[in-house]
């Protein structure tokens with residue numbers, strides 16, 4: 211059996227015993243793994259149907275050294291967040307069905323079976339509720355939910371794995387970048403590329419993220435927050451940052467690279483476009499050149515982990531361009547406030563994006 215084995219437990223009875231909030235320093239959570247109480251594990255049968263998912267104690271998993279995910283990178287991940295409402299009454303999930311759909315699209319590209327949308331959302335709800343005490347108090351951060359889909363069956367020759375595991379774990383998180391909500395400094399990368407036409411850049415496969423580590427570590431060693439990638443054909447059009455999508459603002463028009471197979475279809479990206487349009491902004495999804503980037507009034511990034519992150523400077527071929535006064539730009543601040551108020555339950559959710567737990 212090339213599958214995964216873990217320690218089972220009776221999640222429900224143990225849950226009653228835990229105190230209301232985990233005992234950690236909620237003012238300094240950052241973005242690193244904090245092991246929580248439970249994870250969710252569901253396997254699929256030979257027909258590619260997932261069933262019998264269950265909560266298990268969070269812990270290490272055991273897989274065959276020959277697992278498809280370890281040998282050939284047959285794996286996908288997702289990311290979404292749960293927020294505790296200010297009055298403590300509820301927990302809000304942000305658009306979990308969008309992650310389910312994206313995982314299903316990615317699975318199709320990676321020749322993997324995937325849980326149904328209902329199974330995915332149900333599993334996320336169960337995992338968040340089982341780890342309720344790890345959802346930060348309102349205003350201190352969120353519970354980051356990380357679903358994984360992995361080829362855990364054993365393979366040797368290159369082929370789709372014969373067995374798959376869907377697993378969800380969670381961790382309380384604060385700001386993604388060490389800058390917090392202060393603007394980040396990006397370097398435009400023209401040697402390394404993140405994705406190619408016809409490749410897997412448009413799905414959330416684990417290999418896309420391994421591919422950026424080299425450029426990212428070189429950039430970080432030079433003091434940059436992260437790397438902005440260009441298209442691999444012309445080396446001229448913006449693609450995305452290692453962990454998030456990119457937007458520019460010029461004369462109050464918001465532009466972002468269009469989704470064309472090499473860019474991850476971010477759920478925060480899509481939400482920000484909708485929020486911006488409802489706020490009266492013109493938003494264009496199109497090819498955006500690096501020259502336009504350098505001449506923009508404002509630049510910002512979006513992603514589940516980074517939320518909306520202002521960009522303070524861009525360095526391209528040794529030239530550094532700065533934006534703003536070391537704070538959020540006016541447009542990005544407005545969009546950030548509208549989106550996060552909705553996500554945290556501080557404003558009415560007219561978009562019907564949040565799911566109450």
Ligand code: COI
Nearest residue numbers: 288289453513514515516
């Ligand atoms: C997210 O924003 O949720 C992601 O999956 C990006 C990851 C590199 C943290």
